Amino acid sequence: MANLVRAKISALGTYVPPRLLTNADLEKMVETSNEWILERTGIRQRHIVDKGVATSHLAVEASKKALAERGISATDVEAIFLGTVTPDMMFPATACLVQDKLGAKGAWGFDISAACSGFVYALQTGAKFVESGAHKKVLVIGADVMSSIIDYTDRATCVIFGDGAGAVLIEPADNGNCLIDFIHEVDGSGGCSLNMPAGGSLNPASHETLDKKMHYVHQDGQAVFKYAVRKMAEVSEKVLQRNGFTGKDVNLFVPHQANKRIIMSSADRLGLKEDRIIINIDEYGNTTAGTIPLALDSARQQGRLKKGDLVLIASVGAGFTVGAALLRWAY
Amino acid sequence: MVDEITGKVMHLIAAVKKIPEENVTTESTFEQLGLDSLDAINLIYEIEGEFNISVPDDVARSIKDVQQLVAVLKANLTGDTTYTGT
Numbered sequence: 001m002a003n004l005v006r007a008k009i010s011a012l013g014t015y016v017p018p019r020l021l022t023n024a025d026l027e028k029m030v031e032t033s034n035e036w037i038l039e040r041t042g043i044r045q046r047h048i049v050d051k052g053v054a055t056s057h058l059a060v061e062a063s064k065k066a067l068a069e070r071g072i073s074a075t076d077v078e079a080i081f082l083g084t085v086t087p088d089m090m091f092p093a094t095a096c097l098v099q100d101k102l103g104a105k106g107a108w109g110f111d112i113s114a115a116c117s118g119f120v121y122a123l124q125t126g127a128k129f130v131e132s133g134a135h136k137k138v139l140v141i142g143a144d145v146m147s148s149i150i151d152y153t154d155r156a157t158c159v160i161f162g163d164g165a166g167a168v169l170i171e172p173a174d175n176g177n178c179l180i181d182f183i184h185e186v187d188g189s190g191g192c193s194l195n196m197p198a199g200g201s202l203n204p205a206s207h208e209t210l211d212k213k214m215h216y217v218h219q220d221g222q223a224v225f226k227y228a229v230r231k232m233a234e235v236s237e238k239v240l241q242r243n244g245f246t247g248k249d250v251n252l253f254v255p256h257q258a259n260k261r262i263i264m265s266s267a268d269r270l271g272l273k274e275d276r277i278i279i280n281i282d283e284y285g286n287t288t289a290g291t292i293p294l295a296l297d298s299a300r301q302q303g304r305l306k307k308g309d310l311v312l313i314a315s316v317g318a319g320f321t322v323g324a325a326l327l328r329w330a331y
Numbered sequence: 332m333v334d335e336i337t338g339k340v341m342h343l344i345a346a347v348k349k350i351p352e353e354n355v356t357t358e359s360t361f362e363q364l365g366l367d368s369l370d371a372i373n374l375i376y377e378i379e380g381e382f383n384i385s386v387p388d389d390v391a392r393s394i395k396d397v398q399q400l401v402a403v404l405k406a407n408l409t410g411d412t413t414y415t416g417t
Contacts, residue, residue: 226372
């Protein structure tokens with residue numbers, strides 16, 4: 001193992017569409033209130049795309065920023081792994097559309113469907129291709145246009161989600177500031193608790209599926225909440241423990257931004273105070289695969305992410321999918 | 332005088348909701364304690380861990396006060412799965 005190559009995040013870019021959907025806007029659309037939304041979710045506003053703007057647009061804008069930060073050209077990118085549940089279309093993969101729009105002529109890639117864990121799963125995929133020596137520059141993207149699959153008459157789900165994207169560049173690391181470890185789990189029995197029932201091979205689009213609103217997000221909120229509260233803490237503790245760390249060693253906890261109360265509950269169990277947690281759900285809502293890179297960017301803008309910091313990432317999403325990543329920030 | 336199990340439940344409620352233990356009585360409803368449905372999920376998760384039991388989701392959702400919660404817990408501990416909490 002002496003010659004083991006490690007991987008690092010060498011650049012980060014994010015993008016959210018400019019249009020805002022505030023709690024006040026939602027009060028006019030469904031029976032809800034700013035106070036209820038804030039108390040139950042911690043969300044104040046979300047960014048929503050205009051008609052015709054798709055996931056690939058957001059992913060490309062985020063990727064351009066990451067590449068510009070690193071000072072490299074799109075033609076230097078060797079692979080693109082993109083986490084999303086709202087691809088531009090069923091096929092081709094949004095990664096292919098991004099490859100074209102970005103001008104990453106030499107890159108191959110594919111989409112990863114792991115919902116809110118999509119970015120973390122893509123991150124490990126990218127890391128492994130770098131650690132194996134197969135590639136030296138991999139673009140990992142988390143991007144979703146959740147507004148395209150939200151029923152804006154369903155007050156239980158429409159208050160939660162927003163649109164956004166983030167991209168990181170993965171390159172070989174030359175020291176210990178690298179991606180240290182990952183733990184991922186799936187519990188497929190939770191598939192019925194959070195899904196979009198139609199549009200796939202089980203329920204192809206039809207008048208009936210449209211009438212029954214089967215092309216929207218359906219969620220058993222309490223079942224998801226309970227699973228998330230349990231798993232976010234469990235997987236975080238596990239990845240820390242097996243690398244000889246405890247919650248006290250973590251400089252920054254970057255949880256998937258699904259609900260502020262899930263985040264605080266997980267942080268409590270890890271013994272993490274608020275100054276070690278990044279929370280930006282108030283600004284963006286739940287952007288599904290976009291939340292982790294958006295949270296990293298918020299931390300950076302707040303001066304809370306420095307070279308060498310031990311960063312713990314955790315996510316739970318539809319599937320259920322569970323992900324955790326441990327890394328030392330490299331720049 | 333409350334029994335040991337009830338005392339532990341009341342302690343956990345205070346800890347989860349971050350309220351003084353003296354505010355929690357055996358007669359308290361979740362509404363009186365300010366526990367909404369998400370707090371209740373958190374609480375039941377804590378109780379499942381503390382007592383090494385599993386409360387089915389539909390039973391958990393029906394619990395609205397301290398007495399119901401203690402009854403569900405005691406039924407679970409004695410293996411009486413017929414208790415639904417309702």
